[in-house]
Amino acid sequence: MYEGVIQNLIDELGRLPGVGPKGAQRIAFHLLAADQADVKRLADALIEVTERVRFCRTCGNVAEAEECRICLDPRRDPTVICVVEEPKDVAAVEKIREFRGRYHVLGGAISPIDGVGPDELRIKELMTRLTDGTVTELILATDPNLEGEATAAYLARLVKPMGLRVTRPASGLPVGGDLEYADEVTLGRAFEGRRLLDV
Amino acid sequence: MQLYRDDGIVLRTQKLGEADRIITVLGRSTGRVRAVAKGVRRTKSRFGARLEPFTHVDLMLHPGRSLDVITQAEVIRPYGQRLAGDYPRYTAGTAMLETAERFTPEEKEPALRQFLLLVGGLRALAEGVHDSRLVLDAFLLRSLAVAGYAPALTECARCGAGGSGPAAAGGKASRVVPPGQHGAGRNVSAFAIAAGGTVCASCRPPGAASPAAATVALMLALLRGDWDGADRSERRHRVECSGLVAAYLQWHLEHSIRSLRHVERV
Ligand SMILES: [Zn+2]
Ligand SMILES: [Zn+2]
Numbered sequence: 120m121y122e123g124v125i126q127n128l129i130d131e132l133g134r135l136p137g138v139g140p141k142g143a144q145r146i147a148f149h150l151l152a153a154d155q156a157d158v159k160r161l162a163d164a165l166i167e168v169t170e171r172v173r174f175c176r177t178c179g180n181v182a183e184a185e186e187c188r189i190c191l192d193p194r195r196d197p198t199v200i201c202v203v204e205e206p207k208d209v210a211a212v213e214k215i216r217e218f219r220g221r222y223h224v225l226g227g228a229i230s231p232i233d234g235v236g237p238d239e240l241r242i243k244e245l246m247t248r249l250t251d252g253t254v255t256e257l258i259l260a261t262d263p264n265l266e267g268e269a270t271a272a273y274l275a276r277l278v279k280p281m282g283l284r285v286t287r288p289a290s291g292l293p294v295g296g297d298l299e300y301a302d303e304v305t306l307g308r309a310f311e312g313r314r315l316l317d318v
Numbered sequence: 319m320q321l322y323r324d325d326g327i328v329l330r331t332q333k334l335g336e337a338d339r340i341i342t343v344l345g346r347s348t349g350r351v352r353a354v355a356k357g358v359r360r361t362k363s364r365f366g367a368r369l370e371p372f373t374h375v376d377l378m379l380h381p382g383r384s385l386d387v388i389t390q391a392e393v394i395r396p397y398g399q400r401l402a403g404d405y406p407r408y409t410a411g412t413a414m415l416e417t418a419e420r421f422t423p424e425e426k427e428p429a430l431r432q433f434l435l436l437v438g439g440l441r442a443l444a445e446g447v448h449d450s451r452l453v454l455d456a457f458l459l460r461s462l463a464v465a466g467y468a469p470a471l472t473e474c475a476r477c478g479a480g481g482s483g484p485a486a487a488g489g490k491a492s493r494v495v496p497p498g499q500h501g502a503g504r505n506v507s508a509f510a511i512a513a514g515g516t517v518c519a520s521c522r523p524p525g526a527a528s529p530a531a532a533t534v535a536l537m538l539a540l541l542r543g544d545w546d547g548a549d550r551s552e553r554r555h556r557v558e559c560s561g562l563v564a565a566y567l568q569w570h571l572e573h574s575i576r577s578l579r580h581v582e583r584v
Contacts, residue, residue, distance in 0.1 A: 231412045232330060264367070
């Protein structure tokens with residue numbers, strides 16, 4: 120244990136994903152030894168992100184305004200929506216530069232055992248986006264694991280009466296993993312080979 | 319401490335750190351175990367989908383200080399893939415996993431009968447021969463029976479009256495209340511959760527439910543595995559049965575089963 124403020128910093132860093140107590144201590148002492156201006160920039164970035172970033176009112180992605188960069192971009196195809204679980208999945212799909220449509224972020228996957236049902240996700244908001252007939256294709260890019268598959272099956276059944284083309288990124292994505300860990304090549308191939316969901 | 323091997327059903331997975339998961343398994347001989355699967359969330363993980371909920375896996379485990387570590391996993395039956403594509407079956411299956419976890423509160427306490435019930439229940443769900451909610455309710459009733467909480471369905475839970483004929487003496491009455499006599503005399507007339515099942519008119523506590531005789535007959539069929547009888551039941555009696563089973567289960571567990579709220583009926 121260290122003196123007050125240093126231990127505070129170590130505790131806070133230790134709460135970050137992937138940082139254990141040893142790592143937190145290492146980062147803390149790195150920051151103490153680093154150039155003050157560098158550390159100040161990091162601190163400013165942290166404050167800015169908490170003050171300025173919110174969630175897009177249309178798609179649920181992270182945004183710096185009412186709507187995110189993608190929803191505001193008129194070049195993005197408004198007829199296709201790619202449904203993902205988390206904002207970080209938007210980033211993962213954007214990296215492959217294959218997809219030119221828009222997104223809808225659910226905020227997770229259906230997992231009744233964790234108390235997460237359809238009402239806990241942004242599914243009503245998705246249905247609202249589909250009402251005016253602009254969207255003709257839905258790509259269900261939820262994680263290739265059990266909860267993601269179940270969520271895709273639920274959505275496919277829900278939108279079936281609307282007669283949309285509903286697809287799911289196919290083979291290449293090994294089941295059981297998280298979408299964010301898929302490499303660009305695999306993810307790109309999965310998008311090209313997306314299969315029609317017929318429920 | 320040395321490596322040990324067991325086969326079991328994956329009940330639940332929780333993210334741990336950057337790419338690991340804690341896997342809760344109901345093992346055939348070990349009972350419920352929580353163990354770490356390292357790197358399982360990476361798409362190139364050697365575990366892949368083998369450690370997802372519903373999977374019947376053959377495991378090698380290394381005992382650890384707080385959690386054991388999974389060193390090998392081979393799939394015996396991947397029930398999850400069949401269930402995830404069908405929402406009513408998926409939600410029924412999830413309620414089974416959560417219930418099995420609740421009925422095995424002590425880690426590493428062998429629970430072979432609960433394990434066998436779960437395997438049977440998942441197999442029935444995956445086969446899809448019977449209505450998924452019926453399969454779930456049968457599993458819940460039998461889990462209660464394994465734990466020693468089987469509801470009285472043929473006699474009064476308080477005084478024993480109403481069991482018809484000599485069969486009742488052996489505790490295995492073959493008849494339930496005939497529809498015409500429902501609510502009459504000293505026959506079982508109501509279902510009282512706290513009393514332990516059906517009760518006669520004299521023992522009936524305030525607030526007891528008054529299910530249809532066919533509903534009680536359905537519960538009995540599910541408890542005994544009489545699928546011919548259960549499959550012939552009407553929808554309204556299935557709905558009533560599910561409500562009673564859920565209430566009875568959660569009263570005995572002294573805990574709610576969160577998944578039950580999400581179970582869909584076809
Ligand atoms: Zn947006
Ligand atoms: Zn009585």
